[in-house]
Amino acid sequence: MHRTKCTEMINGVLAPYFLKKLVADVGDQRFSLLLDESTDISVSKYLGVVIRYFSDTKQTVVSTFLGLVELEGGDARSIACAVVGFLVKCGLKKEKLLGIGTDNAFVMTGVNNGVHKVLKEEYGLKDLVLIRCVCHSLQLAVSHASNDTIPRSVEYLVRETYNWFSVSPKRREAYKAIYETINCGEKPLQITKVCATRWLSIEPAVSRILDQWEELRLHFSVTKSSEHCYMAEVLYSMYSDPQNILYLTFLKSVLGEVQLAIKAFEGEQVDPLKLLESLVSLIKSVSSRVLNPLAKTDVLKGPIDGDISPKPYLGYLFESKAAELHLVPEHEINVRKRCVAFTISLTNELRVRLPDNIEALQYMSVFNVEETLKHNKSPGEIGKIAKLLGYSPADIDKIVQQWRAIHLSKWNETKNTMSFWSEIMKFRDAADINPFQELAMAAVSVLSLPHSNAEVERVFSQMSVVKSKLRNRMSLQTLNSILYIRYGLKLS
Incomplete structure (x- = not known):
């Protein structure tokens, strides 16, 4: 197969298949994004985007490549616009975006004009959670x-x-x-x-x-x-x-x-x-x-x-x-x-x-198996977390009631946190209804919050391997397509 036909096969068949499969796996769930900027061998400036979500097929939280977006400007509004536009292009709802993980760059985390602030105020994501990369902070x-x-x-x-x-x-x-x-x-x-x-x-x-x-x-x-x-x-x-x-x-x-x-x-x-x-x-x-x-x-x-x-x-x-x-x-x-x-x-x-990072990690620690199955746990903490995540009062009430009652059922997967919540996600009672649906969705959403930007750094490492000095004229579409295939096969 010659170069032109091979490129068309990668861009027109294989890459769209893996992207469509990824979007279908995300479904209607809430997800987080890891964002970072880098330049390639041709000095083109890209925004690396990694998605973190609960995978129905894997039954665990996964972080995988979503795409590289070429940036026209380096300011917060340009980056925020690029993120929202890219989500729409991929077929993902921006309203389902729960949190973003970034390094400590001012353009990302600025209180008045950072990407997080712009997404909250100008794109209606008022409950968006910002997680600064712990590794960069250290x-x-x-x-x-x-x-x-x-x-x-x-x-x-x-x-x-x-x-x-x-x-x-x-x-x-x-x-x-x-x-x-x-x-x-x-x-x-x-x-x-x-x-x-x-x-x-x-x-x-x-x-x-x-x-x-x-x-x-x-x-x-x-x-x-x-x-x-x-x-x-x-x-x-x-x-x-x-x-x-x-x-x-x-x-x-x-x-x-x-x-x-x-x-x-x-x-x-x-x-x-x-x-x-x-x-x-x-x-x-x-x-x-x-x-x-x-x-x-x-x-x-x-x-x-x-x-x-x-x-x-x-x-x-x-x-x-x-x-x-x-x-x-x-x-x-x-x-x-x-x-x-x-x-x-x-x-x-x-x-x-x-x-801020400690507070976010405290959210996660509330959902560990031991804390969840306690008989004398306080419902106030879970209600506070649900409110911060933007749940309606009616949904918060359901989550609190399910939190109170979850220890009354017998669960098999009590050693691993993700296996435990995966079991609850699949649970059905005699009426074929999951009585803990809202609580389980809240738990996997919180567990989907990022804690470091390491996965984006790995994407940039792969980018440097794919678009090298010998392949410095490779287009962004082809670069994205090859990375979709690589990460898609890794998830399969």
């Missing part, structure tokens, strides 16, 4: 916490170590020879790159550098003499400073905790009701490093600056390394002060940046 919290606390030289050390080897095979071979000599022929792992816009990307690089610290120090010691290179001399002096290894040891421990939380939110197969627990645990765990054990401060509600322990324990790795290095007392005190300041700042940044 990244920003770490970045801001490090600005005035961790010395810039630490990031410089990590970045320039990567740059030293990235452009020179000769340097890599010289270091490889030193490393293999010291480690009985074992090959060194490559130092990873630090992303300029993601401060948290420093964590994998920090781990690699700490594992190879002595080998790297020896390499720069030899190189500064053999190459007469000023950069090698600077890096050698930094690797010879024990304060730097202490800073990196501290960062490895703290940033490792944050990375685990991010991976939980980025996962494709995660229980959304356990995400709130992960987020709260992260904030409490970070604060516990410096918080006075006798303090009664609620770290989720107020700053912790006034309840710091006089002798904070900064983790086993840090304390054992500090004891091993025998730093000059003044230097160790300075490092400890900066690490404590970073921990305090990070805790406060997490608290300030995540209140």
Whole structure:
């Protein structure tokens, strides 16, 4: 089959089939959208749209590709208009849009002129829920916490170590020879790159550098003499400073905790009701490093600056390394002060940046199996959630009554949240009626709310694979069609 006929087959037959199948699966249910902007290899600006909904065929909440929309302008009204127009084009009702998940860009989340605000006020979606990506929020919290606390030289050390080897095979071979000599022929792992816009990307690089610290120090010691290179001399002096290894040891421990939380939110197969627990645990765990054990401060509600322990324990790795290095007392005190300041700042940044996300995750946690099947549960919380989601008073009354009575029936799927609500969605009584229909629909709607923008990032990764340098003239229609087929086959 030649190129023209193959393209027509993709655009005219296969892609419309998978899109029609997706829209039919969404049906009349409420859904959420994940939105983000990106540019392709031809510098065309696109809005990536991912839909998140409860699939009748899969009987679970799924996130899948809905389309790429070319943007004529980058302002909020242009983006909002593009979103609504695209929903109409796909055959989806904009009134069924429950929430949008975005990064923390001002054009998306602005209080007065953001996309969320425009959709609510100018397109009649007054109950639209905005979920800021938790992963982006964690990244920003770490970045801001490090600005005035961790010395810039630490990031410089990590970045320039990567740059030293990235452009020179000769340097890599010289270091490889030193490393293999010291480690009985074992090959060194490559130092990873630090992303300029993601401060948290420093964590994998920090781990690699700490594992190879002595080998790297020896390499720069030899190189500064053999190459007469000023950069090698600077890096050698930094690797010879024990304060730097202490800073990196501290960062490895703290940033490792944050990375685990991010991976939980980025996962494709995660229980959304356990995400709130992960987020709260992260904030409490970070604060516990410096918080006075006798303090009664609620770290989720107020700053912790006034309840710091006089002798904070900064983790086993840090304390054992500090004891091993025998730093000059003044230097160790300075490092400890900066690490404590970073921990305090990070805790406060997490608290300030995540209140909306915590509230959204609290909505989800109400629908976990244990909470739903309690005998003495309060109906007030479920009524409040239903009202925030835009249900009418009559529907709220039905949802509350069904919430009160649901524990009176016997259910089989009580271990997994989605399986539990899927069973309730399919339940029929003697009259072939589902007495919990409204409650089940509300539950799967809330579970369809996004918690991160990771799926949109995956779409952009696929976009870069499909529209590459060799295929830089590919049209938007063909690009969309290929992605429809890829994601459609994945869902099948």
